[in-house]
Amino acid sequence: MIVRCVQIISPTSGEVVNDHPGIRIGVEYPVLEVITTVRSVLLRIPERLNVAAERDTPGLWDAAMFTVVSSRMPDCWVAELGNGQLTLAPKEWQRPGFWDDYFDDEPSAGAEYERLRAEILSQA
Template sequence: MRVRCTKIVHPQADLPVAEYDGIRVGGIYTVLEIEVLADSEVQIRVLGEDSEEPGLFWDVADFDVLDAGMPACWALVLDNRGLSLAPALWQRPGFWTDYYRRDPRALADFETVKRELLDDSAL
């Protein structure tokens, strides 16, 4: 799934900006994950250029969908927080906690799937 950024609202200042955390207006990005929260807010995780982080969540309304194809590695999880479409390896309980604690398995799972998603979207 690929999207083009149409608008960025700075998370702390709540003001429009041209670029933030490697994401720029007009840039095209691979969607790593989609979340639909219990309040019906829809967010997408995209990876910014040269970003050290695993990508930030952004309001889907600030992006145009260029390619709506769903990656084969995604799995659907529905829980009390809402709905998540993300790589199955990232859906295991505690994955993000392990990732931020620099657990080697979580870091390897993240990198493996990230490469797969970026390679697939480049085709």
């Protein structure tokens, strides 16, 4: 799935803003994960906070910021329903604590992210 950013909604204030260091209007992004709740739909996309960064940061963004360019879903996505939300993502990423482990630089979570990120990008 590929989306194009058409507006930026601040993740802290919820207001439309002109710019953000991690995302740009007009740029297309692959979607790594979709999380839906009663109140929101969030897309996890890889963002590069600066050009010197060694790796991207998979951030969650409001789906209202994007239009869909390609709706093709990666083969590795599975649907998971629980805790009041529906998630479309690789099963490995849906285990409790995965994203905590990833952002804490736990090596196996980093390797799992990179492997599945590559698979998702190859099907975008």
